[in-house]
Amino acid sequence: MSTTTFFTPTGEVVVNKIGHGLMSMTATATITPDKQCFEAIKAGVDSLPPGVKMFLNAGEFYGPNASPVNLEMLSRFFEKYPDYAEKTFLSVKGGMQAGSLVADGSDENLARSVNTIVEKLRGFKKVDLFQCARVDKKVPVEQSIATLARFVKEGKIGSIGMSEVRAETLLRGHKVHPITTVEIEVSPWEYSQEVRDVINAAKENNIVVVAYSPIGHGFLSGEIRKLEDFAADDRRRMHPRFQPGNLEKNLVIVDQLTAIATAKGITPAQLSIAWVSSLGPHVLPLPGSARTARQLENLAANSVTFTPEELDKVNEVVRNAEPAGTRYPEFLLKDLWA
Template sequence: MVCTTTLGGTAANVVVANVVHGLMRMTWVPTPVSDEQAFEAIRSGVDALPAGVKMILNSAQFYGMGWSTANLELLSRFYEKYPDYADRTFLMVKGAYNPEKSRVDNAPENIRRSVESCLAALRGTKTIDLFQPARIEKSVPIEETMKALVELKNEGKFNHIGLSECAAATLRRAHAVHPIAIVEIEVSVTSFEEEARKVLATAAQLDVAVAAYSPLCHGLLSGTVTKREDLDPHDMRMHLSRFREGNFQSNLAIAGAIKSIAAKRGCTPAQLCIAWVVSLGNKVLPLPGSTRRERTLENLAAGDISLADEEKSEIAYAMKAYPVKGGRYFDDAEADAILWG
């Protein structure tokens, strides 16, 4: 059985699987996967769903080496080959990246330029169901950003509005301008900061869905990366604070604790982590990545796992006993604070 839920805001009537399929690592890696493998990974999840239930696919303007539109171009080829899947999937796209400035730029003119770039990459094969700025730029008032997004939505460029990496207060201000359908933040047993908890609480109050990305801490918690040598030297994770020498070896402790709890439950460590995120709320949707059919189905099945109170307590104990070393991206919590716009 596949567990389902609905989204928020203007997408409150959209029924989706309660696990999102992240597509980033299909293209934003030194050696992208083949179209055949990527298409099989996408189709397997969609085909496992009951009629009327959509699979959320998470993509971005910049999910390609060199911050390219490679991920959206891959999707355009997928939908061109399998047009029936356009109506069976809900496509959320992060954007507002400005190639000239090499950063997110939420100025209205750049948001428009970003949306047009995403639409061009999709070549008319699929509607953008939800568009979201990838980060909140603090120099641009959120009300101004929302005004630009509403204008583009009303023009039919996309159907719903989302936010990414926003603080709870920002979510509330944005939602007052126009209903937010999904807010995307990082949530895992290694990323459960106070602000993340505030966003979860605010989203629940406003009936906004939360797409919880990196529930497996970029593979650390799933056991797929057990030493730094497992990673390609050009893999972006080599630059993440939690994967750096010293921090990585220390962080294997919580990965080991999760593996032990999962073994007692009879599921994979990845499934345990995904199920834990699901347990945080009805509209909290874990967003793991997958490039292979078997992993897509494993992730989807995790959404149906209901954790016992004792298991939740064991996970909570592990989180306290083995605190993660390193920030979500950078070296310390102060540096990471810039993420919460």
């Protein structure tokens, strides 16, 4: 089982090489019941050897109308299972205006965001890492990182991460205060030059790349064949890559990866996660699930290894992949790669 190491202000932390994203538990029209969420989180943590922590990725705004329902769920989890607080490394994304998805990196809003997160967790779990979900282009990144550095010094947060940033922006933040993680989207159909630049810059500076959506927002699992396969209230219905016309073209990529996975005896999702993990010891895939079976399937990708021939086949698909449509709707594109 592979692990990776986070370099935090208080020392090194060893975490499982595959993390667990929690957004899908509460950022939906129908919130997943606590019992199901708790079972999925526990199953993941329980699958790890002693001394290895599970990286959990939460969000202040992962709820209906950007509410902190996700944190409230986690607070109840750690209240019920206090032993799991030390078995997990908790990252929380914040830095948006209260009740919205508008980035606000001002001193006042970052203080509000951090204090809200700490309050919602009710002392049952510390904030091991905080990251602004998006960069506020009205505030110099150096200012926002300096503000967060004060919260590290005060003990409100354990370390600082960055999200959806270019390599040069990551390095600007890292000069102000050591950055522990950088979260970007990485998958076999999302491996642009920007992605490669961030992975390289992170490697040179002992920063872990948290690679979210390694299964292409679920599409690379092979389970989505038409728009109607998404629930009526699924936010992915808005994504251009899943629209009729684009979706059919993108299925070619899915089918190519599925053929390789089938020949290897693993699922397409495991193939995608394992490929992302293979990009470096500092690259941590972050699939998300609210289901125990899917969570364990995702984590099983940690034991997948590729022969040189298999890796060549996957890399050939990646090199030739030209996804039809942007990865997010038009109104969200402006906040990417800040």
